[in-house]
Amino acid sequence: METLLNDFSPGLFVVSTILLLALIGLMVKFAWKPILNSLEERESGIENALAAAENARKEMQNLTADNERLAKEARAEREAMMKEAREISDKIISDAKEDAKEVTTKLIETAQASIQQEKQAALAELKKNVAELSIGIAESVIKKELSSKKDQLDLVEGILKDVTLN
């Protein structure tokens, strides 16, 4: 202990106190303050950047979710539209088919009716012609006065020949 106290130099103590005080002051002013400030600035900068990145990520997620939702909706809408269109087209087709059927049946009916009519008309005409022809034949027969049986037959045959030519 005595040697320890003997080794203790008060002069060195004073000198080192002064030097250390100066060193601490200078270091704080020229080194530690700017260094610690810059470090803190940088750290807060990094923190902010990380937070911003996290926010951006979240926003991105929201956006993609939105996009997906929109796409889904669009798909559903499209499907609905397609379905509707198909239904409409089916309906149109079936309507058209029915219409066509109706029209054709009508057409067929009218055609049949007109055929019938035509037939009737033709029959009436035929009847009329036959009557006229018969009257004509009868007239000529009567005109020839039925001189001979043979002549009468030739005449009828001749007239009939004319008729077939018609």
Next chain:
Amino acid sequence: MKVAQKSIKFLTISLIALFSATIFASGSDKKHDNQNDGGRVNTKEEVEAYILHHIKDSHDFSLYFYTGDDGERHHLGFPLPIILWTSEGLVTFMSSEFHNNDDGHVIVEKKGLKFAKVHSKILELDKGAATVSFDETHHATNANKVLDFSITKSVVGILLIGFLLLFWFSRLAKQYKTKQVPTGFARVLEPLVIYVRDEIARPNIGDKHYRRFTGYLLTVFFFIWILNLAGLTPLGFNVTGQLAVTACLAIFTLIIYSVSGTKGYWMHMIWMPGVPVLIRPVLAIIELAGALLIKPFSLLVRLFANISAGHIVVMSLIAIMFTLKESLGVVGATGLSLVLSFFITLIEVLVAFLQAYIFTMLSALFIGMAVEDHAEAH
């Protein structure tokens, strides 16, 4: 790059300047005593004396002694200024006037006062005395100690490391003005600063107050660490092994935590709440002794003892080279000494960091205890 080149140039020039001064110094060294054999260290006693001399502060910067072509012993080193506060006021002269004598045989006369240097202490001789006389315990009987403000080797060490720290860290600080991440050597320093802040200051003092004390803690940490490392170089600084320096550091810590101590801290020390009133004064004595004496004392002794012990062990192991020369032979003793001192030096490198860490850590802890909020504890 340019700055680095400049600094290298500066270092070279200052080194050349230093060594050119030494050459002049070495010429004038002459033998004045028989005991201090021109720095020769051969016997056990000389080894012991040399080690004890080394761990003390020194008034000149010795690098080594050698035998010149003329057969005389020369001393390579340079003198340092001696500044004394004596009975006649301020006295200054260069340490070369003692001619490396350390046992009081060389008397320097200034301002009508006679001075002698005994075991790295400068003594002022009593009026009328011509030489220093010693009693049987080798204490000077006719001389007194003077206040010695000399630029000793330790002061040179403090100045050197102080300038080095200022240079390094102000450059690191400047780098932040232009870039976010420092480059070069500053990149090594930055994580160390962050380490001290995040591992020592912040956890021990707390997020609220740590900012105020980080500057002090950083300075102390790097100061002790770099000086410890400098002590392991052949320059042989033993600054952190000087009681005066460690005492100074410990007292700084004491002042800081005493001044910044909260009301709660002092109240808990002087008038501890929650214990019987009769015990309170006893506790106060113990607490005050702990805070004002034991804490700084443990700080100063721990650092001093560790570094001094490290120096003594390293030098003792180096001295195996001489002390075991006879029993092991030159090669054996040298080899053993080299191997052992190599490994112990490695350990000392670790100790250099560890002691700086412990000192800073305990300082932070003491400060943290003083500034924490006591109100919430009860």
